[in-house]
Amino acid sequence: MTQPAVDLAPDFARLRDPDRDTAIREITTTIVALPSIRRHRLSNTEMSTREFVLVRVRLENGVEGIGEAAVLGGPRWAEESVESIKAVIDRYLAPGLIGCPAAQWAGIAARMGRAAIRNNAAKGALETAILDALTRTLELPLAALFGGALRDRVPVLWALASGDAEQELEEARAKLDRREHRDFKIKLGFATPEEDIARLTRLREGLPGMARLIVDANQGWSEADCRRHLPALRDLGVSLIEQPLPGDDYEGMARVAAQSPIPLMVDEAAFTHREIARAGAMGCGSVYSLKLVKSGGLMALAEAARVAEAAGMELYGGCLLEGSIGAAAHLAVFASLPRLPWGCEHFGPRMHRREIVRDPLLIEDFHLHLPTGPGLGVELDEDALAEFARSD
Numbered sequence: 004m005t006q007p008a009v010d011l012a013p014d015f016a017r018l019r020d021p022d023r024d025t026a027i028r029e030i031t032t033t034i035v036a037l038p039s040i041r042r043h044r045l046s047n048t049e050m051s052t053r054e055f056v057l058v059r060v061r062l063e064n065g066v067e068g069i070g071e072a073a074v075l076g077g078p079r080w081a082e083e084s085v086e087s088i089k090a091v092i093d094r095y096l097a098p099g100l101i102g103c104p105a106a107q108w109a110g111i112a113a114r115m116g117r118a119a120i121r122n123n124a125a126k127g128a129l130e131t132a133i134l135d136a137l138t139r140t141l142e143l144p145l146a147a148l149f150g151g152a153l154r155d156r157v158p159v160l161w162a163l164a165s166g167d168a169e170q171e172l173e174e175a176r177a178k179l180d181r182r183e184h185r186d187f188k189i190k191l192g193f194a195t196p197e198e199d200i201a202r203l204t205r206l207r208e209g210l211p212g213m214a215r216l217i218v219d220a221n222q223g224w225s226e227a228d229c230r231r232h233l234p235a236l237r238d239l240g241v242s243l244i245e246q247p248l249p250g251d252d253y254e255g256m257a258r259v260a261a262q263s264p265i266p267l268m269v270d271e272a273a274f275t276h277r278e279i280a281r282a283g284a285m286g287c288g289s290v291y292s293l294k295l296v297k298s299g300g301l302m303a304l305a306e307a308a309r310v311a312e313a314a315g316m317e318l319y320g321g322c323l324l325e326g327s328i329g330a331a332a333h334l335a336v337f338a339s340l341p342r343l344p345w346g347c348e349h350f351g352p353r354m355h356r357r358e359i360v361r362d363p364l365l366i367e368d369f370h371l372h373l374p375t376g377p378g379l380g381v382e383l384d385e386d387a388l389a390e391f392a393r394s395d
């Protein structure tokens with residue numbers, strides 16, 4: 004008797020010719036400006052509206068993927084601005100990718116590398132959109148490309164960055180009361196170190212429910228500032244100090260780290276794998292902040308995690324205030340990492356009054372929850388996009 008044929012992979016049936024079906028048909032970019040819930044200050048910038056570039060990639064099979072290219076208030080955190088990102092993708096990256104199969108994403112990354120150096124936010128968003136479209140085609144979550152999710156949620160901190168201690172106390176208490184955040188990152192470097200310490204002291208005293216207290220000077224302190232104020236930070240129970248010195252001062256970071264009782268985190272100092280390896284080997288810090296805008300792609304982000312660990316650094320899930328699209332992209336990698344002892348800082352989805360997705364990511368019980376469903380797991384809200392797309 005003849006056995007009926009067993010269809011082992013019915014979901015793959017429509018992917019009869021992966022290269023043809025996943026060939027990139029169209030790439031479009033849109034600058035989006037979303038209103039924030041409050042102004043956000045860093046040592047060298049501040050903003051109350053967050054702009055980013057939405058990248059949409061459509062494959063020959065009709066499936067669309069999306070990606071988010073983040074900046075912090077213009078070309079100040081790194082070289083890229085929303086205008087440069089859009090121009091680089093439209094003119095230099097997209098034309099060379101039309102017709103390339105999304106199923107061959109290593110080749111796509113190599114093409115982008117040849118078409119433009121750095122421009123990491125542009126490349127990262129474009130690769131995200133391509134991998135989103137590919138995994139939607141395969142009906143797999145994006146995390147499957149990184150080995151699959153090892154966790155369905157990640158601890159998430161909240162950043163206090165208005166500079167006004169009383170406002171920050173009120174904001175943090177609301178987060179604690181709603182059980183959304185108990186770890187806080189305080190932005191320093193836009194007042195004198197003495198004023199920053201006074202503000203930190205007020206926050207520590209006023210927030211007994213706070214768990215981890217992390218500070219980020221965004222390259223705004225000198226080595227002498229660190230020597231003067233590290234004891235006070237230790238006495239305040241600070242868990243982690245992020246990039247106090249300029250990113251290119253590897254020697255200074257190494258000297259501060261060697262003396263510091265508090266771990267230092269490497270952020271702006273290391274974008275490339277070689278920079279990460281060098282920062283670790285020189286002892287510039289014992290924690291590394293992972294960011295898509297530093298790695299220039301999700302595949303490179305997952306690799307960066309391995310390089311950082313091999314160089315002796317623990318992992319921290321960094322952000323550039325991405326909304327739910329960018330946060331979901333990071334989470335696909337973060338969820339697949341064997342170790343992520345510092346959790347993540349993807350509070351961006353809560354920094355906006357409105358988003359351009361129908362299903363913003365969930366923050367509950369002090370964790371950011373991995374979305375479910377194929378690809379990124381978030382869906383565009385076309386009406387909101389039409390409302391917030393920048394017209395000029």
Ligand SMILES: [Mg+2]
Nearest residue numbers: 219245246270
């Ligand atoms: Mg930082």
